[in-house]
Amino acid sequence: MALKINQDFGMAISAINFLKDKNTSQYIQASEIAKHLQFSVGYLQKVIQMLNKHGLLECKRGRIGGVRLCANVITLLDLWNITCGESELADPSLTILKKPLKDFFDSMSKIVVYKKTRK
Numbered sequence: 001m002a003l004k005i006n007q008d009f010g011m012a013i014s015a016i017n018f019l020k021d022k023n024t025s026q027y028i029q030a031s032e033i034a035k036h037l038q039f040s041v042g043y044l045q046k047v048i049q050m051l052n053k054h055g056l057l058e059c060k061r062g063r064i065g066g067v068r069l070c071a072n073v074i075t076l077l078d079l080w081n082i083t084c085g086e087s088e089l090a091d092p093s094l095t096i097l098k099k100p101l102k103d104f105f106d107s108m109s110k111i112v113v114y115k116k117t118r119k
Contacts, residue, residue: 006083006084007043008046008047008050008083008084009079009080009083009084011037011039011043011044011047011083012047012050012051012079012082012083013076013079013113014037014039015033015037015044015047015048015051016051016056016069016074016079016113016114017113017114018033018036018037019033019057019067019068019069019114020069020113020114024068025068026066026068027060027064027065027066027067027068028066028067028068029065029066029067030044030045030048030066030067032066033067047083048067050082050083051079051082052067054078054082055070055071056069056070056071056074056078056082057069057070057071058070069114069116071114071116072115072116073112073114073115073116074112074113074114074115075108075109075110075111075112075113076108076109076111076113077105077108077109077111078113079113080105080108
């Protein structure tokens with residue numbers, strides 16, 4: 001059985017990793033990120049806007065604009081909650097899955113995708 005991951009979630013992880021690997025405080029244009037990761041620029045911009053709205057990325061418009069990391073720490077759970085929505089473990093239909101799902105979300109909160117280093 002294959003696990004299907006929300007496209008926004010996968011794209012968010014890839015974009016954060018790309019920006020982390022660039023290791024710069026300069027703004028990077030979405031078109032450069034999209035080209036490198038082979039994503040649609042328009043779709044990537046949608047994901048970037050979600051991450052910007054939640055304070056993980058900083059966006060700047062204009063000729064020298066782009067996007068850069070601004071959060072101190074980003075976990076897999078942060079990206080999941082932003083792109084997939086926060087899970088309601090109180091849903092009665094999830095009663096039997098409550099503990100495994102809680103364990104799953106707890107483990108995602110411990111996986112750090114990005115952590116700002118002091119310069």
